[in-house]
Amino acid sequence: ESKSTGKGRARVFSPDMAATFRRRTELERDMRDGLANGAFELNYQPIVDIRDGRVTAVEALLRWNHPTKGRISPNEFIPIAERSDLICDLGEWVLRRAAQDHARLPDGIAISVNVSPKQFQQPERLVATIREIIAAEQLAASRLELELTESVLVEDPEQTLETMTELRGLGVCFALDDFGTGYSSIGYLATYAFDKVKIDRTFASVVGSNAASRSVVEMVQLLAERIGFAVVAEGLEDTAQIEAIAATGITLVQGYYFSPPIPLDDLECRLAGTGTLSIACA
Ligand code: C2E
Ligand code: MG
Ligand code: MG
Ligand code: MG
Numbered sequence: 001e002s003k004s005t006g007k008g009r010a011r012v013f014s015p016d017m018a019a020t021f022r023r024r025t026e027l028e029r030d031m032r033d034g035l036a037n038g039a040f041e042l043n044y045q046p047i048v049d050i051r052d053g054r055v056t057a058v059e060a061l062l063r064w065n066h067p068t069k070g071r072i073s074p075n076e077f078i079p080i081a082e083r084s085d086l087i088c089d090l091g092e093w094v095l096r097r098a099a100q101d102h103a104r105l106p107d108g109i110a111i112s113v114n115v116s117p118k119q120f121q122q123p124e125r126l127v128a129t130i131r132e133i134i135a136a137e138q139l140a141a142s143r144l145e146l147e148l149t150e151s152v153l154v155e156d157p158e159q160t161l162e163t164m165t166e167l168r169g170l171g172v173c174f175a176l177d178d179f180g181t182g183y184s185s186i187g188y189l190a191t192y193a194f195d196k197v198k199i200d201r202t203f204a205s206v207v208g209s210n211a212a213s214r215s216v217v218e219m220v221q222l223l224a225e226r227i228g229f230a231v232v233a234e235g236l237e238d239t240a241q242i243e244a245i246a247a248t249g250i251t252l253v254q255g256y257y258f259s260p261p262i263p264l265d266d267l268e269c270r271l272a273g274t275g276t277l278s279i280a281c282a
Contacts, residue, residue, distance in 0.1 A: 141171030201235025
């Protein structure tokens with residue numbers, strides 16, 4: 001971002017800012033076109049139980065292939081979409097596509113979808129959309145998992161609880177994403193009854209070497225056993241990280257170690273109708 005945001009300094013216009021602003025404006029415009037023209041697709045990253053190698057769920061991750069700028073990271077385009085109503089249209093597209101794709105997965109695998117705080121700001125629309133999609137795509141609601149970040153809980157705790165309760169009535173499950181960054185209030189774990197808590201990727205590389213971080217992860221796992229939710233460790237890339245996580249008692253893992261996010265065709269191929277991943281695929 002801008003260099004001139006230090007304490008006591010005015011934010012002064014710079015050519016950098018103009019370029020940033022122009023790119024944002026262009027991307028927002030192009031996203032609308034992209035949604036209409038099939039430029040978006042979903043990739044899927046498996047969540048694996050390290051005790052038996054079974055894939056318990058897959059997370060849908062949005063991909064955008066821009067016609068002239070190439071692949072753009074969701075870390076860039078999601079925040080832009082969130083500045084307008086676009087995220088709601090995009091979010092609906094993701095939910096529907098994920099529900100359709102789920103039919104192509106072996107039985108017993110859940111599908112996880114990231115939901116933006118902005119979608120929760122329109123609770124009637126969100127609930128109606130999910131109800132309609134579940135019915136139209138014949139998705140077992142208990143196989144749909146919505147990933148929320150703490151920002152939703154911070155922004156409007158009461159409304160979020162109400163919306164979650166309504167959605168839970170439909171049968172869908174909830175995961176708290178990126179736990180350990182931001183507020184990470186333990187109170188949330190008691191109040192919102194998440195089915196799953198995903199420990200942020202920033203812990204993956206330090207659990208083995210940093211005793212304090214390891215204690216935090218162990219505490220979450222302990223709470224999980226007492227309260228009754230599942231824990232997923234995100235972003236595990238190598239054997240040492242897997243071993244360090246396994247030592248905390250966590251059994252569910254998502255990360256490049258098992259697979260990066262991949263297209264549905266590749267996922268189908270690697271699963272080959274079973275619940276386990278094979279190494280390679282033709
Ligand atoms: P997230 O929901 O926390 O998703 C996990 C991110 O970590 C993904 O990045 C995934 O590719 C990455 N990741 C997984 N394993 C590893 C690993 O071992 N190493 C490293 N370095 N990274 C790993 P991605 O796909 O770029 O998505 C970034 C974020 O964009 C997501 O974070 C999510 O917050 C947002 N996002 C993606 N798709 C959607 C969507 O459909 N809707 C909404 N609202 N947000 C989305
Ligand atoms: Mg997520
Ligand atoms: Mg995450
Ligand atoms: Mg994230």
